[in-house]
Structure formats: C-alpha cells, structure tokens
Amino acid sequence: AQSVTQPDIHITVSEGASLELRCNYSYGATPYLFWYVQSPGQGLQLLLKYFSGDTLVQGIKGFEAEFKRSQSSFNLRKPSVHWSDAAEYFCAVGGLRSGGSNYKLTFGKGTLLTVNP
Amino acid sequence: EAQVTQNPRYLITVTGKKLTVTCSQNMNHEYMSWYRQDPGLGLRQIYYSMNVEVTDKGDVPEGYKVSRKEKRNFPLILESPSPNQTSLYFCASTYTGGNNEQFFGPGTRLTVL
Numbered sequence: 001a002q003s004v005t006q007p008d009i010h011i012t013v014s015e016g017a018s019l020e021l022r023c024n025y026s027y028g029a030t031p032y033l034f035w036y037v038q039s040p041g042q043g044l045q046l047l048l049k050y051f052s053g054d055t056l057v058q059g060i061k062g063f064e065a066e067f068k069r070s071q072s073s074f075n076l077r078k079p080s081v082h083w084s085d086a087a088e089y090f091c092a093v094g095g096l097r098s099g100g101s102n103y104k105l106t107f108g109k110g111t112l113l114t115v116n117p
Numbered sequence: 118e119a120q121v122t123q124n125p126r127y128l129i130t131v132t133g134k135k136l137t138v139t140c141s142q143n144m145n146h147e148y149m150s151w152y153r154q155d156p157g158l159g160l161r162q163i164y165y166s167m168n169v170e171v172t173d174k175g176d177v178p179e180g181y182k183v184s185r186k187e188k189r190n191f192p193l194i195l196e197s198p199s200p201n202q203t204s205l206y207f208c209a210s211t212y213t214g215g216n217n218e219q220f221f222g223p224g225t226r227l228t229v230l
Binding site: 004009032034042043044046049090092094102103104105107108109110 | 148150152157158159160161162165173175176207209211213217218219221222223224
C-alpha cells in the first residue's frame with residue numbers, strides 16, 4: 001500500500017530564513033511525487049512534481065525538491081522564505097500501477113508553515 | 118483555459134437532505150476522482166472513475182455515490198448527508214496515458230447540520 005509521511009505538523013520560521021519540509025513515502029513501483037500548497041480557505045496549488053530524470057526539481061515560487069530513492073524521501077526546500085509562503089503544504093505520491101486502474105494520489109497529512117516577520 | 122469546476126463552492130445543509138456536488142472538466146480526461154479533506158487527515162479518496170460508466174470505490178466511499186454518464190462530468194451524490202460528512206471536497210481529473218498529474222477543482226466546503 002502506498003503511504004506518505006510528513007513528520008512535521010507545524011513549522012515556524014523567520015522571514016528570510018531557509019526552509020525544508022520533509023516528506024517520506026512508501027510506494028511499490030516507480031513513484032510520481034508532488035508537492036501542493038494550500039493557503040487558508042483556498043484550493044490546492046501544485047508547486048512541483050517529479051516523474052523521472054533529474055532528481056532535483058524546480059517549482060514555482062522559488063521552491064525546489066530533491067528525490068532520494070535510497071531514503072524514500074522527497075523534501076521541499078526554499079532558500080529564503082517570504083511572509084506570503086505561510087500556508088499548509090502537502091506531499092503526495094502516485095503512479096501507474098501495473099494492472100491497476102486507480103490513479104489515486106496518496107497525500108500526507110500536511111505541514112503548516114508559519115512565517116514570523 | 119484548462120480547468121476543473123465544482124458547484125456549489127459552499128453549501129450548508131441539514132441531516133438527511135439529499136444533495137449533489139457537480140464536477141466538470143474541459144480537458145477530455147478519462148480519469149476523474151473525488152477527495153475529501155479533513156483537518157489532520159490530509160486528502161482521502163472517496164470514489165474514482167476510469168471512464169464513462171466505469172466507477173469504483175476509493176478509501177472512504179461510505180455515504181457517497183457517484184455517476185459518470187458523460188466524460189466531462191463526475192457528480193458526487195450524498196443521498197442522506199450526516200454531520201460526519203462535513204468536509205472540504207475536491208474533484209480531480211487526469212489523463213491516463215501520462216504521468217498521473219492531477220488537476221484539482223477549487224473545492225466545495227460542505228457543512229451538514
């Protein structure tokens with residue numbers, strides 16, 4: 001069964017500081033990995049995605065993530081956080097399953113980011 | 118513009134009053150899915166559909182029904198809503214020949230009193 005763990009429920013950083021949000025996944029085949037961001041009262045916005053190739057992927061808003069197969073991780077990073085980055089962040093895993101029919105994304109429970117001025 | 122639309126965006130209803138949340142996509146995607154989001158639980162899949170007239174249960178299907186009579190539409194039906202179905206609902210679609218990138222609707226916030 002596929003699963004995603006985001007170990008940090010809540011993270012607080014100061015504006016301008018660097019950020020790393022952790023994500024560990026379990027998946028029986030080649031995973032497709034995603035990070036979404038959700039601002040209060042808003043929908044889901046895709047930040048970045050990994051399908052194959054270069055393990056360091058760049059996304060929108062200055063975010064990047066690194067896929068490490070040996071550690072089953074897909075951590076999200078940003079070198080300098082802005083106040084507008086305050087939101088909830090979700091990591092998700094999915095993929096094509098041989099013989100399967102469900103393209104379900106399995107989400108982590110989210111990490112809430114607070115940014116102090 | 119490629120998009121997934123949901124209606125209504127907000128709904129307050131009472132226990133037992135049947136309701137339907139509509140979902141429509143204009144990308145000709147075969148696969149569509151419904152998720153619910155609850156605090157501390159992330160998003161969980163309710164139902165999915167691989168194509169017209171092909172639907173199946175996700176992880177939390179109890180209390181919900183779906184139909185897929187047209188490729189673009191995938192309504193979520195709550196025949197007898199209960200307070201534990203108060204949640205934020207997202208519809209999603211994807212092209213099955215690709216990389217499983219799912220396009221999400223804006224969400225429907227449902228409150229059942």
